[in-house]
Amino acid sequence: MAGYVQDDITPEELERQEALYGPFTDAVRDLVDATIRTLVDEEQVRRAQAEIEEITARLRKEQLDGPFGVRFGATRRGRPWGNTVVGLRNPAAPPLVIEHHPSGDGRVWSDFHLGAAYEGPPDLVHGGVAAMILDQMLGEAAGARGKPGMTARLTLSYRQGTPLGDLRSEAWVESIDGIKTIAKGHILGPDGVTVEAEGLFVMPKWARELMAHREDTPKYFE
16 A cells, blocks of 8 residues: 555644644645636746745755655544645645545535636636546545545546636546446536546555455555
8 A cells, every 4th residue: 555654643733734834835826726817927937936946945944855745543434634735734735625525425525616727718718727627526425435536547527617716516426337336427507517526446456455355445555
């Protein structure tokens, strides 16, 4: 399970880290948006570049050797904070906060906002970004049904352009056959469904072996 790190931090430490890194990442995310849309003069751009390079050098003084991966503690609830869709510490992530139906039936949804950093055609979300979001949502649905898996196939139908701004995505499990799960979902804009998706998710061998040795379903690989 390369990339999965058990650190067993306390709830208090988790709360402290969320309070520290959440606003910090939001600030960098806001910087990305400002970088795209700024109209300040050349001198201001060059000054900002120098300041950003100085900050980057300061942050580089101590860092992980590789990507963040997934951290988890005693509850085995994962913290995929480097994830490009839901990562708390990833400024490239919108990020999505994915809600689960309390029944555990695999229905999930998220209300989110995509700004200038996610543009493809003018004023519209890049098609690849829509695919990325739906891949995450469908995988989350599979995990919510207790069948976490890796994406084996993802098929999308683009019904209309997805406008930048406030959006919603929904996903659910269509069927389960052993280690294979079929999930479906879509993205909704102001004028209805913009993109539909169907995905096949297959539980990897290491996850099957781990679940076979546990009475309850581990959640750190969802």
